[in-house]
Amino acid sequence: MNSASLVLTLPVVIPLATAILTLALREHRAAQRTASVTGWTGLLGVAIWLLIEVQDAGAIAVQLGGWPAPYGITFVADRLSALMVLVSAAMGLAVGLYSLAGLSPEREHHGHHTLFHVLLMGVNGSFLTGDLFNLYVWFEVMLIASFVLVTLGGRRGQLEGGLKYMTLNLLGSMIFLASVGFLYSQTGTLNMAHLHVVLDESGGGTLLLTISVLLLIAFGIKAAVFPLFMWLPTSYHTPPTAVSAIFAGLLTKVGVYALIRAFTLIFTFDVGWTHSLLLWLAGLTMASGVLGAMVQGSVRRILSFHIVSQIGYMVMGLALYTLAGLAGAVFYIIHHIVVKTNLFLIGGLIARVCGSAELSRVGGLIRKRPLLAGLFLIPGLSLAGIPPLSGFWAKFAVIKASLEVDAWVIAAVALAVGLWTLFSMMKIWSEAFWKPDPEDERCVPVPMDLASRVLGYGPVIALALVTIAIGLYPAWLADHAAASAVQLLEPDDYLRAVLGEALR
Amino acid sequence: MRSLILQVMTRGLTPLLLLFSVYLLLRGHNSPGGGFAGGLIASSVLVLFALVFGVQETRKALRVSPLSLLVSGLAIAVLSGLVGWFEGGDFLQAWWYGREVEIIHHFGTPLLFDLGVYLTVLGAMLTMVLTLIEEA
Structure with a gap:
């Protein structure tokens, strides 16, 4: 076995093997949990290894089953994929550990761990595959796992949220599948690197432009881009915290990743048209998300709308289609995954302390739980883009990139949305933490035992430290994001890894 | 269903x-058939058995739980990889x-993978259908 084959396949095989193991151990709760933790840790280890390998080689690929590209399915990792796998593995571990303290035993018995690992497998598969149809398969893996995770437990709200989630995402999958078929009929290949080569030679055309817009719709539904985002805020607040945290961190970002891949590697024949469409969508996504958040009254609903508005910034970086813009988008994705996952976990802790996350029913937490209040401020202010936290650098990078190409309007929108984000975060802050609670009736803290305190606060503290570390020392991530952007704009490494020298 | 003929x-x-x-399972990697088709036929046979003799009899005849079939099928498929x-x-x-034989053609990991698919399909179908019959 060679190391490239191992390191590219293990991010899918480890979650799959863990999922099988947890299913086999469903009658033994402790053993199931041990297997789960081992799986999360192992995945993180492999993800770090993958990043090191990719940093040395630029891009690595493996032809699954030994069938060469473009006929077989290729797994390929460039810097962006490796970074995405690493950050999703880290979120898997953090949210996984958090979930051990808050889940009901029935939920664990009915396959929560198995589905969680299947979800991670789907996410990693999407980041690593080099084949468009295979990407569709990984999307379906994610969709099936996440649908059951949303509805597991079968409460009324969960089923309602799950149904909306399922319907709109299935619609997205259908459009995705149809456009994959159209694309295949036009180009005769679905290997993304090969598509790049073929379209480079043949150029675009109206039909291919139509296909690119169809794929934009399909990925746009997954990424929750305006006007296709309504499934997200109606479903993300229904399942347990651990589930909505991993959804919030990873699922929409897989859609953004697919958008970035499609519109840097495949559909670059009419950048003036496709990418200005993307820029419009980015601005509208930012604005509609942040305005939607203003009228919401519960922590998780506010945060859900903010996912939508933040997606706008990432799409904006892609739409600018410059080195600085793409680097900003990559930086933004990584920052956002860490911060948003953390905010959902903190929302869960508020609910765990007070028994509710409705802002009208909590209050005075700054005196009752000062540590939680401090922990909220770090990702909360980072999301709004206050220096020196990670969000400041992320916003700075995309807005600076937009000013470089004289895109004044989108820069102004981005700045204004940042301000409104700060407003939302301050609303949570003042309602949940700052607001005095004179009658002491709204929120009576429930005492937690030591184990659940460690498992609950540990991941939150770790993610907050990551946010601070990125904020104080942004150079590492910025360098990596810039190197990813170079690879996205000039995909020579990617093409060489997938196709070898012969086909280029 | 209390029908003597059935x-x-x-x-x-x-x-x-x-x-x-x-038979379909064994030849599937080289000719029409395969683990998925074989698993579906096996599960439809056992569903017929369950409709005629009841779910309890079927579970007894199976000896292992359908979910264990599913788990072992998935495990075998991963191992073959x-x-x-x-x-x-x-x-x-x-x-x-090994060398070529009748029906199977060649022994190899695709056959092992097909066996995994066969057991997974059988386990999944039986888990669903038996639960549905029980609840009806």
Whole structure:
């Protein structure tokens, strides 16, 4: 076995093997949990290894089953994929550990761990595959796992949220599948690197432009881009915290990743048209998300709308289609995954302390739980883009990139949305933490035992430290994001890894 | 279903059809058939058995729970992929052993993978259908 084959396949095989193991151990709760933790840790280890390998080689690929590209399915990792796998593995571990303290035993018995690992497998598969149809398969893996995770437990709200989630995402999958078929009929290949080569030679055309817009719709539904985002805020607040945290961190970002891949590697024949469409969508996504958040009254609903508005910034970086813009988008994705996952976990802790996350029913937490209040401020202010936290650098990078190409309007929108984000975060802050609670009736803290305190606060503290570390020392991530952007704009490494020298 | 004709027919047909499903499984990697088709036929036979003799009888006849079938099927499929690594190739790469025989053609990891698919399909179908019959 060679190391490239191992390191590219293990991010899918480890979650799959863990999922099988947890299913086999469903009658033994402790053993199931041990297997789960081992799986999360192992995945993180492999993800770090993958990043090191990719940093040395630029891009690595493996032809699954030994069938060469473009006929077989290729797994390929460039810097962006490796970074995405690493950050999703880290979120898997953090949210996984958090979930051990808050889940009901029935939920664990009915396959929560198995589905969680299947979800991670789907996410990693999407980041690593080099084949468009295979990407569709990984999307379906994610969709099936996440649908059951949303509805597991079968409460009324969960089923309602799950149904909306399922319907709109299935619609997205259908459009995705149809456009994959159209694309295949036009180009005769679905290997993304090969598509790049073929379209480079043949150029675009109206039909291919139509296909690119169809794929934009399909990925746009997954990424929750305006006007296709309504499934997200109606479903993300229904399942347990651990589930909505991993959804919030990873699922929409897989859609953004697919958008970035499609519109840097495949559909670059009419950048003036496709990418200005993307820029419009980015601005509208930012604005509609942040305005939607203003009228919401519960922590998780506010945060859900903010996912939508933040997606706008990432799409904006892609739409600018410059080195600085793409680097900003990559930086933004990584920052956002860490911060948003953390905010959902903190929302869960508020609910765990007070028994509710409705802002009208909590209050005075700054005196009752000062540590939680401090922990909220770090990702909360980072999301709004206050220096020196990670969000400041992320916003700075995309807005600076937009000013470089004289895109004044989108820069102004981005700045204004940042301000409104700060407003939302301050609303949570003042309602949940700052607001005095004179009658002491709204929120009576429930005492937690030591184990659940460690498992609950540990991941939150770790993610907050990551946010601070990125904020104080942004150079590492910025360098990596810039190197990813170079690879996205000039995909020579990617093409060489997938196709070898012969086909280029 | 208390029908004498159906009961006698099912008793006779069950082993034959199960044999046919195994036949499809064994030839599937080289000819029409395969683990998925075989698994579906096997599960439809056992669903017929359950409709005629009841869910309890079927579970007793199966000896193992459908979910365990599913788990072992998935595990076998993953293991068949690992063989490629240990033989020095890529994950899921096909490796063949021994010489050609009737029906099966060649022994190799694709057959092992098909066996995994067969058990997974059988386990999943039975888990769903038996639960539905029980609840009806």
